[in-house]
Amino acid sequence: MKHPPVVVGIDGSPAADVAIMWGAQEAASLRSPLHLVHAVERGSAPSQAGEIVYKAVAQARSVAPGTPIDTHIESGSPSAALVKASGTAGEVVIGSRGLGVMIGALVGSTGLDLAANARCPVVVVRPDLGSTTGVRVVIGYDGSPASDTALDFGLDYARRHDLAVRVVAAHPSGTSLHQITEDELREAVHSRDGQDAELVYITGHPAEHLLRLASDAALIVLGARGRGGFAGMLIGSVSQTVLHHADCPVAIIPAAAIGG
Secondary structure (H helix, E strand, C coil), X not given: CCCCCEEEEECCCHHHHHHHHXXXXXXXXXXXXXXXXXXXXXXCCHHHHHHHHHHHHHHHHHHCCCCCEEEEEEECCHHHHHHHHHCCCCEEEEECCCCCCCHHHHHCCCCCCHHHHCCCCEEEECCCCCCCCCCEEEEECCCCHHHHHHHHHHHHHHHHHCCEEEEEEEECCCCCCCCCCHHHHHXXXXXXXXXXXXXXXXXXXXXXXXXXXXCCEEEEEEECCCCCXXXXXXXXXXXXXXXXXXXXXXEEECHHHHCC
């Protein structure tokens, strides 16, 4: 079976360099092709774009020498180029800070919000995480379709990389709306052969608990929009807290990735 490609947004920045390394390792693990996408906005020099792509291919090959690599230079904004690429991708990987692909591209100041519109999971890698290693995958779960996909994605990643799994169900205090029970959490995880996963059921501020419980994580996985504790992760302060302060890459499942 042919696996969909891992897409990496590149722009020549240190953040993109780390995203290339992470994405190349992920493509090799999945036995998927790697697609490197560079967006050229109006006024950019074509020669610079060629140099950025050439360097990115060399970096990727140094990490995953046997992985097929394809490159695309698109006109327009990084968000638009990556949303387009996400239509046939297994996941999109970006650096959280760069010349074009920045935190702002995720939380809505660009007009085309990548995290809301991408049609596959989006992995955000910070540029200072090159040497960081973790021992587990931490998954935020609230029973929503997006968090079901997050559970699938996180469990698969953990199996491929021989990592432990911690699934966190957060229930904000002061409301009984859409509260997931401990039995529902256990059923969701065990039905996906996650019997070895650690289940954590907490009440309080989702971002604070998630960051505390992910201090030794290799990856955090969240649904972009949920029905309960992890709702609105990418619209406002909660999302910015996780993306700015997580000590590991963060995978977001956009609503559009599950037909939402």
